[in-house]
Amino acid sequence: MEQARRPAPENRYYAMGEERSAKVHLLFARIAPRYDCINDLMSWGMHRRWKRRLTALALPRPGEKALDLCCGTGDVARSLARSPEGSGRLEVMGVDFSEEMLEIARKNSPPGLPVSFRRADALSLPFPDASFEVVTCAYGLRNLADLDRGLREVWRVLRPGGRLACLEFGRPARRILSALYFAYLRLALPVFGMLFLGDSHSYGYIFASVSRFPGQRELAERMGAAGFESVDVHDLMGGAMAICVARKGRGTVPGSEA
């Protein structure tokens, strides 16, 4: 059974409602230059393996178009563009609303790789309906001001039969693992912020946001409510991380029928 939502801790970068996007924007502008390095340290390098799994579960195929949502510094977008399944002919677009993150994404992408980056808000994507066969999102959904709107937007830009694969912090089912996991998020991560950015709030944000974000089973239900079919949950590290893979069927969004 899903564990009860934790009491929501206060954080300088976490706000509810209209202020949410502006705070998230501010946060990623601040951490962009050190983002990749801190990611490697706080996940002990494992985020690379989880992202490779994400890319594989998205099932990219040659000739398809893929969108990496909330792409940050672009590692998932590059991994998609390089995936053997895509064999260099997969066209990848990475979007993020932080110009600071996109600057690094562009700098890290070698010329000739079929990947491009564009500034855009995930809640209002500048693409026509049914533009992509694949959408990936790593650690992005938790940051959106409106999760359900974000999921409906992904559904809109996917072609019928297209796949959505999302990697996010999860909720371990086992009590002991859950206690250790939340202790790590609450106590250890702010230390990375202190050491590398001089404040505990930037990485304290992760605990604040994970505490308010649905666990992987509820996220799968929300994907279903946004119109996706056959949502599968892949737990990693006992559920501390999770990849949800969903498919867009050929029907309409529930509730949108005339």
Ligand SMILES: C[S@@+](CC[C@H](N)C(=O)[O-])C[C@H]1O[C@@H](n2cnc3c(N)ncnc32)[C@H](O)[C@@H]1O
């Ligand atoms: C935790 S980072 C993840 C970056 C990258 N996907 C990764 O896994 O390393 C979250 C990213 O989401 C972006 N973001 C948050 N809300 C967004 C929105 N509404 N539209 C576009 N990007 C957004 C942030 O700017 C940030 O780069």
